[in-house]
Amino acid sequence: MDIETFEASLTRSEPPRGLTPALCGVWHALRGSWDAAHDAVQSDDPACSWVHAALHREEGDLGNAGYWYRLARRPIGRGEMAAEYRAIAAELLERGAD
Secondary structure, three states, rough: OOHHHHHHHHHHOOOOOOOOOHHHHEEEEEEEEHHHHHHOOOOOOHHHHHHHHHHHHOHHHHHHHHHHHHHHHHOOOOOHHHHHHHHHHHHHHHHHOO
């Protein structure tokens, strides 16, 4: 799947089949479903930790977000949340990572 297909799927009521947990979390986050996004990224893999970090940044819990960014080995996100989520999705889709 490419980023254009991923973004087009945001109009659907359910995420596409076969998304990794991290991409499923991004999908829900971009649709404004914070709880569903958070539930999707409970795995301890780096991709889920990255999404988890962004979710806590969006929530305003910057201490918790910092913890998850460190686990993901990523810099703390800046700027608009939707842009960060889209950047995460684009990278994960490009590298085929979970």
